[in-house]
Amino acid sequence: MSDLTHTPAVSLSDRIMGALSRVTPGRIIVTLLLLLGAWLMVFPFLWMLSSSLKPTSEVFDSDFTLWPKTFAGWQNYYDVLVTQPYLRYLTNSMIVCVGILVVQLATAVPAAYALAKLKFRGSTILLGTVIACLTVPINVTSIPIYLGLVKAGLLDTYLSMMFPFLVSVFAIFLFRQFFRAYPDSIIQAARVDGFTEIEIVLRLILPAAVPAAAAFSVFSFVSHWNDLYWPLIVVQSQEKMTATLSMMQYRSTFDINYGRTFAAATVVTVPMLLVFLFARRAFVRGITMSGVKG
């Protein structure tokens, strides 16, 4: 607004005319298509939010309204958060995702630094192994890991839920690329100044790694929050159920209370949507960094 008040009226009308002259039928069609596509992207979210505020009778009402005719939002969310154990599920997801992320960072950062900047025998083999493992998804190794956890009596524990993800070869590779770009001269100078190798990592490398670490963290957190496959295999009790896994309770046969069902779906989805909206840049950087590796 302040921008407008300071600009003379003539230039404003000029700008409008300029904008109008660029409007062609082609541009209008493209814009309409983009808007239609965006509407299709967002509609399921709007429908979910809207249904989570409605009583059961209204969810499948043939004349759909965004705002409920009868507001049942308080009741639905009260049921989900207080009567049903959704706070437990959300806490479980949180514990698992944070646990995974902390161990991933703690193992990947030093290993990546060693691979990027230190000379040791076997470094080539290790790097080759890391790159080869990048292509191996959990679906391939799930059977032996599951059997091992059964034999160790660890099924249905937080450890079993985190175990296959405790080391991220992607993080090692990503940080190694990142550290390699760090100038050797600075590290040499620090060594001359009497910095120990651990001090170099903690005081020079780590601060420089913050952008990469932030991007990776968002990436890791979101993918493990949304993971269905592994919790489906190792979780057996309600006490360890994750938010994403809890959605399986509704498979094919819905909760008879539809409003409550979609309040639950909202509660499970909203945390990651918030992460995305607040950490959009880090998130997109995380995605495109994964793209760079090809």
Add this chain to the structure above:
Amino acid sequence: MSALATLKRRQSRLAYAFVAPAVLLILLIYIGPMIAVVLASLTDYTLISDYWEWVGFDNYIKMFGDAQFGNALRNTAVYAAVFLPCAFVIPLWLAISIQKRKRFRSFFEILYFMPVTSTLTAMALVWSALMDSRQGILNEWLGNIGIGPVNFLGSPEVVLFSLAGISLWAIIGFNMVLFIAGLTAIPRSLYDAARIDGADHPVDEFLRVTWPALAPTSVFVAVTSSITAFKLFDTVAILTQGQPAHASEVFLYLTFLEGFEYFNMGYAAALSVFFLGVIFVFALIQTLMADRAAQ
């Protein structure tokens, strides 16, 4: 000289300490299980009985004669044939259309990217409600233009298309962001040079500059999307469980059923090894094509 040698020795000892935790976990999580899954595929191990024996390649022979395996591969192929072209072309068009805009660029980016971050398992429930054969809003819309009603998830002929539609909704923003990153990296000077050469039509410009310069990104998007298509699992597990009449039983879901529902560990291990083989082929294609694209 000896001080330097001491420094070197100290450095390599430190390096081993730095990589030790990661190496240990890689052995436990990747190397060990990969050897184990190959060995297990040569046995008739089931979780139910402790008795097992080596059966050589019986599991693989069974696999290639197994009607369920053939069915799962066919379903996966049909699904991929619908999903992949759309997962490539739509994001590419979106990226080109959005990238040029100054205003609304981040507005569109946010909206198209939202499904990528959302929990697909929860959103699948929403989609199944939207796709409901009797009361779903999609059928209502189709009814308004005189089509339907379509039994999106309950009809064997339609179910794979419906699942492909949900997956597209979830992946379009992801591939679009990759394409936008690729487009942003193309130097402006290439476009200027093409214009001097007389390429002033947008289609000309696309064919002469954008498409060749975007090749590495395109290869990456194509390969990762193919792997994603082959890994279809979440929506099948929550919405159809392979039904109706095994029409949505895709490869990974079959592997999951054999291993973790029927506990045929030996056979499921063979399916996993097959899966690993497919992934390696994709990785190989990517490496070869990325090399060619770089030239």
